[in-house]
Amino acid sequence: MLTQTPEHTGIMTIERHILEEQSSFPEATGVLTNLLYDIALAGKVIASQTTRGGLAEILGKSGSTNIQGEEVMKLDELADRMVSRLNDHTGRLAVMASEEQEDIIPISPKYPIGKYVLLYDPLDGSSNIDYNVSIGTIFAIYRRKTASGPGTMEDCLQIGRDLVVAGYLIYGASTMLVYTSGMGVHGFTLDPSVGEFLLTHPDIRIPEKPKYYSVNQGYERYWTDGVRRFTRYLQGDEPDLSGNIRKGLSLRYIGSMVADFHRNLLSGGIFYYPADTKDPRYPNGKLRLAYEGAPLSFVMEQAGGTSSNGSQNLLDMQPTHLHQRTQLFIGNCELVEKAEEFIRHFG
Ligand code: FDP
Numbered sequence: 001m002l003t004q005t006p007e008h009t010g011i012m013t014i015e016r017h018i019l020e021e022q023s024s025f026p027e028a029t030g031v032l033t034n035l036l037y038d039i040a041l042a043g044k045v046i047a048s049q050t051t052r053g054g055l056a057e058i059l060g061k062s063g064s065t066n067i068q069g070e071e072v073m074k075l076d077e078l079a080d081r082m083v084s085r086l087n088d089h090t091g092r093l094a095v096m097a098s099e100e101q102e103d104i105i106p107i108s109p110k111y112p113i114g115k116y117v118l119l120y121d122p123l124d125g126s127s128n129i130d131y132n133v134s135i136g137t138i139f140a141i142y143r144r145k146t147a148s149g150p151g152t153m154e155d156c157l158q159i160g161r162d163l164v165v166a167g168y169l170i171y172g173a174s175t176m177l178v179y180t181s182g183m184g185v186h187g188f189t190l191d192p193s194v195g196e197f198l199l200t201h202p203d204i205r206i207p208e209k210p211k212y213y214s215v216n217q218g219y220e221r222y223w224t225d226g227v228r229r230f231t232r233y234l235q236g237d238e239p240d241l242s243g244n245i246r247k248g249l250s251l252r253y254i255g256s257m258v259a260d261f262h263r264n265l266l267s268g269g270i271f272y273y274p275a276d277t278k279d280p281r282y283p284n285g286k287l288r289l290a291y292e293g294a295p296l297s298f299v300m301e302q303a304g305g306t307s308s309n310g311s312q313n314l315l316d317m318q319p320t321h322l323h324q325r326t327q328l329f330i331g332n333c334e335l336v337e338k339a340e341e342f343i344r345h346f347g
Contacts, residue, residue, distance in 0.1 A: 012199035014040050014177060014188045021183055032141070032181070035092045035116060036165060039139050040177055040188075040197055042083045043169035046123070046137060047190060049078060050171040075129055076100060079122035079137060093118055094144040095151025097322055099291040104156050104322070116164070117142040117155045121291040124168075125256025134172035136258025140295035141165040156322060160294030160315035167299060168258050178204070178262065180302040185265075204265060206305040210332045212252040212269035214260045222276035226346035230339050234270070240338060241345055257287065261296050261330065265303055270331030272339065275310070285327045289319050293328050306333045310343045 018036050022028040080100040087093055088105070091112035096105040099121040107113055118141055125135040141164050144155045167179025175190035177197050187201030213234040220228060232238035236248025249269065254260050260271045275285045287293055297307035297314040307314040307330040314328065329339040 012202075014197040014199070017186060017188070017199055018181075021181055024183075031092050031114065032116065032165065034090070035087070035118070035141065036179065038086050038090060038092075039083070039118075039169075042079075042086045043137060043175065043177055043197075044190065044195065045082050045086075046079045046169070047171050047175040049075060050129070050135065076123040076126045083118075083120050083122050083137070083139075087118060090114070092116055093151070094146070095155050096120070097156045097290070098122060099124075099288060099323070102323075104151070104153055106150050109150075113148075113150060115144050117144050117151055117158070119156060119290050119295075121288070124258045124292065125254070128254070128256045133254060133256055134170055134259035135256050136171060136262075137169040138258060138292055138295050139165075139167055140290065140298075153322070156290070157319045159318050160289075160297055163294065163298045163315075166295035168262070168296070170258050170262050172259065172262075176200075176262070178265075178299065180299050182298075182302065185299055185303045201266075204303050206265055206300070206303045206332060207268035208332070210249060210264075210268040210270065210335055212264055212267055213249045213335075214251070214253045214264060214269065214271040215273065216253060216255065217251065219276050219278055222278040223274050224343070224347050226343040227272075227274040227339075229346055230342035233338065233342065234335070241341060257292055257296070261300075264331050265300065265305075268332055270329060270335040270339070272329040272331075273327070274329075275327040282325055284325045286325060287328050289314065289317055289324045289326045290322060293317075293326050293330075294319075296330060300330050304333075305331050306336045307331075308336050308340050311340060 015037055018033045022033050080098050084105055089111045092114040093116050094113050096118045121138040123135055124138055128135055142158045142162055143164055144151050146152055146155055165181045170176050176187055178187040185204040187204055188197035189200040190197050229238050233240055234249050239245050264271050273285045273287045293314045300307055309326045329336050
């Protein structure tokens with residue numbers, strides 16, 4: 001279905017949409033528009049590779065050489081390289097950081113330095129690749145903090161509140177790009193016949209009535225009492241602190257955060273990955289603040305929902321290191337606040 005906006009009838013491409021959003025800022029130079037367009041392009045390339053996933057079996061496994069004699073790369077490495085290569089020479093970025101790389105990714109001295117900072121998770125949910133399950137790419141764009149020269153770690157360690165743009169690509173039955181620049185959340189679907197992302201989901205709002213809760217319940221025995229009780233509350237089995245029992249929600253868990261997040265954004269619900277005692281090396285759960293928590297929280301907040309680490313909004317957390325993990329609850333405000341309540345009371 002093609003979307004019509006009050007200003008325009010007909011097809012709205014992502015490029016035109018970004019340009020129009022940016023035109024409401026007289027100081028806008030178009031750099032951000034082009035940066036988003038480059039991310040969309042990386043998404044198209046990654047989508048074309050992910051849909052060929054199973055063909056790796058016959059065209060060559062990663063680590064081997066393919067029929068052209070090139071080394072076959074793992075899909076997550078390929079996605080990582082695709083995003084950084086499409087963005088490293090454009091003069092739009094001061095520095096990048098990727099979930100796949102230990103350290104920050106500096107811009108080569110061969111290229112001009114720009115004013116933005118890009119943090120990304122090139123292939124989220126990558127343990128699902130082999131099973132033909134939806135996966136995604138998450139991106140977060142900040143303004144640089146340092147005044148000049150190559151970008152630094154300080155530029156990468158910013159609080160989510162300072163995000164300029166955040167969003168994700170989801171490689172599912174269709175490929176979608178969903179983003180916010182602080183003016184609502186907009187979703188575009190890739191039309192493979194013309195190779196363009198077209199606006200299909202303008203101004204996404206999370207439905208007020210939640211439908212699903214999403215968590216890896218296989219780890220329940222490692223959770224705190226508060227998280228266990230909260231989960232039973234969501235199932236309709238445990239009263240909240242005022243004695244109210246809610247109607248139980250349905251459980252959906254793909255194990256690919258972008259896909260779980262996307263479904264709950266459109267259907268209403270909560271996704272959480274709590275802290276657990278499963279692996280003492282990761283007392284704060286598995287997910288990363290900078291690459292997953294903060295950008296998806298910005299999207300959720302712009303869609304009318306919220307997020308928490310159990311006691312604080314994720315957008316207010318100051319990261320202290322690049323790959324910092326955090327407990328995470330994200331979805332309808334009512335449910336996230338209830339999670340905080342249970343944790344405050346029961347730990
Ligand atoms: P994956 O390890 O497959 O990359 O970011 C990590 C992530 O996936 C999320 O996308 C997903 O929500 C979560 O881990 C799944 O973890 P569990 O297998 O522990 O449930």
